[in-house]
Amino acid sequence: MTRFGLRNTSAVVSSRLTLGLLIIVMAAFVVAGAEAQSTQKKETVPKGPSMASTTQLRGELIAVGPNWLIAKMVPSGEYRLFDVRPGAVATIEGATKSLSQLKPGTMLTAAVTTTETPLVKRTTTVTKGKLIWSTPTSIIVTLENGENRQYTVPAGFKFTVEGKPLGIEELRPGMILTGTNVVEEPSTLITEQTVVHGTEPKK
Numbered sequence: 001m002t003r004f005g006l007r008n009t010s011a012v013v014s015s016r017l018t019l020g021l022l023i024i025v026m027a028a029f030v031v032a033g034a035e036a037q038s039t040q041k042k043e044t045v046p047k048g049p050s051m052a053s054t055t056q057l058r059g060e061l062i063a064v065g066p067n068w069l070i071a072k073m074v075p076s077g078e079y080r081l082f083d084v085r086p087g088a089v090a091t092i093e094g095a096t097k098s099l100s101q102l103k104p105g106t107m108l109t110a111a112v113t114t115t116e117t118p119l120v121k122r123t124t125t126v127t128k129g130k131l132i133w134s135t136p137t138s139i140i141v142t143l144e145n146g147e148n149r150q151y152t153v154p155a156g157f158k159f160t161v162e163g164k165p166l167g168i169e170e171l172r173p174g175m176i177l178t179g180t181n182v183v184e185e186p187s188t189l190i191t192e193q194t195v196v197h198g199t200e201p202k203k
Helices: none
Strands: 002-004 011-015 023-032 038-046 051-064 068-073 079-084 089-092 095-098 107-134 138-143 148-152 159-161 164-166 176-199
Touching: none
Parallel strands: 002 079, 023 159, 089 176
Antiparallel strands: 011 176, 023 176, 038 107, 051 068, 051 107, 068 079, 089 095, 107 138, 107 176, 138 148, 159 164
């Protein structure tokens, strides 16, 4: 069943990757003097340019209902049912007409423009914890809820302490570390716009 109407814009966000493709990045650790706390921020941001495509449908109006119409498609001759959104109009020989004003035999032409915009659904969680142990490749911290967690630290990673970069070997137990965890889920925003023109049957 096909959506049919003038300037019909609908937004559908559809994930195109499975959970296994989620990108989880430990972005930064910063030494701070505040008490342990956790904050979370969710946002959807563009990731690349939008791409648009337009398709054209043409058919003769056969029957009209409260929110649907049946058209005989050209050139296939196939009969197709179209849903029509509330308030949709068509331009018939220069005049704007609603669905109920359309006459059987009217030749309709619909231009459907679909635009796809790549997006990223990003969740940023900032968690603070007290350092209780560190090795050359990992740290163990006590989170605000009392849970002890271990994190792997990449080689050469620098922590910021009072504006100065420090290596993991320079950290000391009792320091309050702030960890930023970013989860990104790619998705696609799909919008559709349908413009309908037509000519009435000759008397």
